[in-house]
Amino acid sequence: MSTSGSENHTNYLNDGYGVKSWLLTTDHKRIAILYMISITLFFMIGGFFALVIRLTLLSPNGTLVSADTYNKMFTMHGVTMIFFFLIPSIPAVLGNFLVPMMIGARDLAFPKLNLLSWYIYVLGGIFTLSAMVLGGVDTGWTFYTPLSSGYSHTNVVPTVIGVFIVGFSSILTGLNFIVTIHKMRAPGLTWFRLPLFIWAHYATSVIQVLGTPVIAVTLALVGFERITGVGIFDPNIGGDPILFQHLFWFYSHPAVYIMVLPSMGIVSEVVTCFSQRKLFGYRQMAFASMAIAVFGFLVWGHHMFVSGQSVYAGMAFSALSFLVAIPSAVKVFNWTATLYKGTIRFNTPMLYAFGFIGLFTIGGLTGIVLATLPVDVHVHDTYFVIAHFHYIMVGGAVMGYMAGLHFWWPKITGKLYPEGLAKFSALTLFVGFNLTFFPQFILGYLGMPRRYHIYPPEFQVLNVLSTAGASILGLGYIIPFFYFMWSLRKGKVAGNNPWNAKGLEWLTPSPPPTFNFDKTPVVTEEAYAYPEEDLAGG
């Protein structure tokens, strides 16, 4: 295997420079870069909507935008961030780049399908962006019926068509990963030698393949009812609005695990590398990933405790929801145990991983609060829920993405980012995040409902704190954007393995050659085979 550290070797970045060489590429690494650019664009658009929301909430009178515009802002923030940023973020960018490299393969099993998935993503994005440009949509990202299917006069149909289309991109990515992981592992790389990043992506792919068709069909039915007037979800014409919620959440609750499972995979890679320790309880961690994927499909009714769902079903969903806490807690405890007596380095990816563990724990524990049926009746549709899921999705999923981006940036680009500035930005992001969302727990508990642009004056101080936090959080995202761009030209050459990490992707040059490995690697050791010190001496 080549161990050349020279940046002048032929690699996937200098193997063709024309626009065509990028737009028609079937190289998983280039497709990952195409996805990275696309999701960053959508992150900025979604971030703009968040900015308008937070600026509006600075004042209790909602003076910045009208109620109707505010409805559109939170809807388009949710739609953009969930379907066009969070769901594709780690799988389509880091997963695409790393899954073949981590298992010693030349590419994914279906490279052309991989490129097709990006084009489908772009097509879905164009539909949804068109809906925004044409005036937006105001149903909430949840598209609840009968508002979405009958009463909303905004651009529901183009938006749901966009979400419908982008789902197929997600299915293709998941399918590609499942087949690749089954069929293309390097000699010696048995299932229980796989990095947990791979296990996490396998579990995520199962959710993508089994869950996404349901949201696609459900949204198609909304469009069908809206266009034809055939009663499916509208009770006035014989439909059942709660059926929509069942079908919607059957996908959309597991979708949370599409976002957070890959982050968990990243945290496992980062924590082991920056503590130079074997992962504590490897097999339990692998099984926990699969358990989260399966249990995640049994709990969706906890979104519907006050929607008219049967109270008996509510009790069953409440009890089932507690199940997810078990594998999630296994992961948190095992990461913590991994650190024990490790040689810990506080590099930027590790700071983000620590951020993930802490914030995900808060998000997870407040999830238990919300899964408790009688408590949820009190805090349902309040800012408590907003704070909870942002702790999971931003504090968890995005922190993980940032950890992964920093960890593998030297591998992706061959360049190092400026470590001091990156640490500062990680801390800025952590402080900004907590200042934005922690006050929202209190606001929600005190009774401030979500999705209103006005609120009682006594809630203003906490809202101002939240908006102030959001501006710091925004800074925490802008700084990395600039230093990553800077590092492409001015960053130090990274070498093959700047972090002294284990894993096949670190054996190949940075940036990797087009087909990843000069010779197919043979795996002879477990994952995370960092040298162990004797712990017996205490």
Added chain:
Amino acid sequence: MTGHTISRNRYFLIFAALIVLLVLTISMAYVDLGPFNIIIALTIAIIKAVLVILYFMHVRYSSRVTWVFVSAGFFWLLIMFTLTMSDIVTRFSF
């Protein structure tokens, strides 16, 4: 897939079976059997789906891992129906 080929006659046989089942579905719609109409219609639909999956999608001659994933698809469908029905059949009973 294991590379097993299905004869052309088998394809025509399955196609004929699907057409017969389709005619049966349409015919049954004109006979009022009360609640049994939906049961019969769904049974026929399931038989048709199984035929398509086994033969037209070649699952019958595929590897075990393909069987596992096909079964998982049905299992997930079962989860969706069961938990949704847990609401619908008990919604008005308290």
